[in-house]
Amino acid sequence: MAELLITPSQTIGPFFKEGMELPQGGTLFPDSAPGRRVRVSGVVTDGQGKAVSDALIEFWQPDAAGRFGGPRPGSSAGFGRVLTGKDGRYSISTILPGAVPAADGKTQAPHILVVIFARGLLRQLVTRIYFEGEASNAADPALARCGARAPTLVAKRDGADAYAWNISLQGTNETVFFEA
Amino acid sequence: MKLRKIPVGAHPNLLHPPYASTNERAPRQPAVAIEPAAAELSGPRFDRTLLFPNHDDMTRQTGNMPLGERIIVAGRVLDENGDPLPDTLVELWQCNASGRYHHEADQHDAPLDPNFRGFGRVMTDAKGRYRFTTVKPGAYPWRNHPNAWRPAHIHFSVFGQTMLERLITQMYFPGDPLLGYDPIFNSVPTDRARERMIAHFDLEETRPEFALGYHFDIVLRGPEATPENR
Secondary structure: OOOOOOOOOOOOOOOOOHHHOOOOOOEOOOOOOOOOEEEEEEEEEOOOOOEOOOEEEEEEOOOOOOOOOOOOOOOOOOEEEEEOOOOOEEEEEEEOOOOOOOOOOOOOOOOEEEEEEEOOOOOOEEEEEEEOOOHHHHHOHHHHOOHHHHHHHEEEEOOOOEEEOOEEOOOOOOOOOEEO | OOEOOOOOOOOOOOOOOOOOOHHHHOOOOOOEEOOOOOOOOOOOOOOHHHOOOOOOEOOOOOOOOOOOOEEEEEEEEEEOOOOEOOOOEEEEEOOOOOOOOOOOOOOOOOOOOOOOOOEEEEEOOOOOEEEEEEEOOOOEEEOOOOOEEEOOEEEEEEOOOOHHHOEEEEEEOOOOOOHHHOOOHHHOOOHHHHHOOEOEEOOOOOEOOOEEEEEOOEEEOOEOOOOOOO
């Protein structure tokens, strides 16, 4: 059986802007999608606490019913891509994801998969957004692996239909990044 | 589905001090290992409505030819088992022949080319093949260390079937004397793995009286081979 060496990752660098813009931007589902619409926003900072103004962040999640690709699988519904601004901030508009069980049937809390690319990152960082106040967080197997750092993955309520979630690439409050 | 583990040394380490920007941006904590779940093992599907006009020809985006050496780049997107990945989105961007990006942050004192924007999108066909036409990108200086120059490269962003396969990389050109000095290229730890990022000159892809051809295959993580799925 052929076994090929995988192509190594390289940094996205600082010069990707126009070519990497997608029509949906940071709107993961159209307005018509059922579910509770929320905004998630925050800031990306480096190890010095400085804003990371040239990151590209991708988001992937199921719809409110727990379906990937939405009601019509094989689409890009539930996917979003944003570029951070000069102030390092990003913002997405989405619906709260439905819960999807783990491969072994255990409960997973609702979450959004997040992939981060930036100058200075030689490969992508992978993390997840969970939601404050969600009872099933306590039973989530990935959160359980994070120990005392688990709160870095939990978006905080920030008004009626908004959550705040920051990404700290390095330092005292460093966000948990996963390998899977 | 279970994906093969990423072999040690296949990708760069996040912290690679010769590439200065990693010092403030690479996480210091080790990644936390988790079992991939539904979100990691699925991914968006894109269709051809995403493709720009002349999406596969960066020399025909304004109506006038850009300056520089026209080239064709073609190859396949495969997984580790050698299986082709059809209908996969490949996004491309690069600087112009003078070594300048069409981007506000690029302040290199080399001319912009009004006829070259330098980005494209292609989708692989049923056999995992892609092809595009462009001009050969120039080398350019950067401020990583004294007299630092990036070797000529084209950026590739590839989706694959699942979010775990997601890859952004750079394609380099054979025989480039700058490769040995480049901390980004050399962040990949082994010769064998670095060679995977270098295109090959390809006479088959070369079009007479038109452009040199280069071949560049992209290999993504693939499913673990088991008796059931092989």
